[in-house]
Amino acid sequence: MDMQEFVTRNKAEFIEQAITDNLNKRRRCRFCDTIFYISEAKIFINADQEKIICCPNAPLCKGTIENWSLTLF
Numbered sequence: 001m002d003m004q005e006f007v008t009r010n011k012a013e014f015i016e017q018a019i020t021d022n023l024n025k026r027r028r029c030r031f032c033d034t035i036f037y038i039s040e041a042k043i044f045i046n047a048d049q050e051k052i053i054c055c056p057n058a059p060l061c062k063g064t065i066e067n068w069s070l071t072l073f
């Protein structure tokens with residue numbers, strides 16, 4: 001995967017808008033099984049210049065916002 005991390009001061013707002021939930025909520029990545037705060041997510045830009053919200057373990061983990069589950073705690 002040829003992606004570059006997208007660094008922005010508006011990262012929090014960008015992620016919050018995309019996920020429509022609070023940044024202090026948690027998610028579980030179904031790729032690497034990590035439980036993390038939404039605020040820890042990373043933004044990457046793919047080859048088509050699209051911004052993709054990725055697992056905090058990216059680029060090692062290929063999990064994106066599509067691969068996250070709600071957590072019970």
Ligand SMILES: [Zn+2]
Nearest residue numbers: 029032055061
């Ligand atoms: Zn992951």
